[in-house]
Amino acid sequence: MAPAQSTVGDVRAVLEEAYPPQLAEPWDAVGLVCGDPDEHVARVLVCVDPVEATVSEAIERGAQLVVAHHPLLLRGVHGVGADTVKGRLVHRMIRAGVALYCAHTNADAADPGVSDALADALGLRVLRPLVPHESARTGLGRIGELPEPEPFGAFVSRVARAVPATEPGVHGAGDRDRPVRSVALAGGAGEGHLADAVAAGVDAYVTADLRHHPASEHIEGSSASGGAVPALVGLTHWASEWPWCEQAAGILRGRLGTVDVHVSRQCTDPWTIRAGTPSIDPEEVATP
Incomplete structure (x- = not known):
């Protein structure tokens, strides 16, 4: 008999055992952001940031679930219109059948x-x-x-x-x-x-x-x-925070043998250009 397929709810249960939601700070927003707990999951992508690059990677890899450290919707929202940055990501994930789960300060603690x-x-x-x-x-x-x-x-x-x-x-x-x-x-x-x-x-x-x-x-x-x-x-x-991705992936692999878990290697740090040299003499800096 083939092993039973895992669901979004199964993955959530494993994550919440490892990173209990009650450990989250009162201001935090953790848990399932979008997706159906009853949907089957064969592949998961773990990342720090739920952003355009990692959502694209999840879709390209055929993942049904993104597990992210940072929340997508940390502050209160009144809508997720596709004409906003975060709303556009929510719509894109739902259309592609990709759920999102976030473990933030509960994973910290x-x-x-x-x-x-x-x-x-x-x-x-x-x-x-x-x-x-x-x-x-x-x-x-x-x-x-x-x-x-x-x-x-x-x-x-x-x-x-x-x-x-x-x-x-x-x-x-x-x-x-x-x-x-x-x-x-x-x-x-x-x-x-x-x-x-x-x-x-x-x-x-x-x-x-x-x-x-x-x-x-x-x-x-x-x-x-x-x-x-x-x-x-x-x-x-x-x-x-990136080393946590391997930790979370290891927990999922150990508990859910039917799920293929990938860790995103994409750098989503916002600072992408470095100019100048650290040894420059302030006296030599040109002034207007």
Whole structure:
């Protein structure tokens, strides 16, 4: 007897066991965005962003379901007209018979979750959450450690090798010779947890979307305190969360043997052009 076909609902059940919706932040929008839970699924595409490029890839691959980390409809909407960017994607997916499921901050807080995937990519042994969840033995971000200490400059290079390449790349703020062993990290926008990383007493903090002034003030504080606060490693939002795609795909493959699961390798980071050189002398910059 041939094995029973899996459905959108079957995939949803596996994902919600791995990434419980109750772990999502109150403002978040997770779950099935469009699609019929009773429809059969033979192929799934996992990605970070549900955008034109990944929807096109899903259709070209013959996928019946896109599993994305970022929500498509995060803010309240009053319609999904095809004359809007997001509405056009919804219409395109429905016409092509492609469902969309999003696991966002529930995947951030789950164990294992987004930050565990990043920690694995970096070769860290995870010790505990950076910000424990109030209602579960998990939380946001992770604190881990390297097998052996290494100079901060080498650690920044480690991060760059571990995540997909983007035009902005990976950058560090701190003394390149400083030994690093204990590390805090948060996949996605982790600036709001910078104080938690400081309180944890780690050697370095890895996250995305760090702004100029908070990073500058943090490093200035490091100088004033003799290097007592973590060095910073910044990378793009997309690159920091992409390792989760392989984690989610592995869970689906392990539970649903009838489903062919692909991870999108397309870079959907919005920054696609890099100009200039980092060593340029500000005195040489032409002024109007």
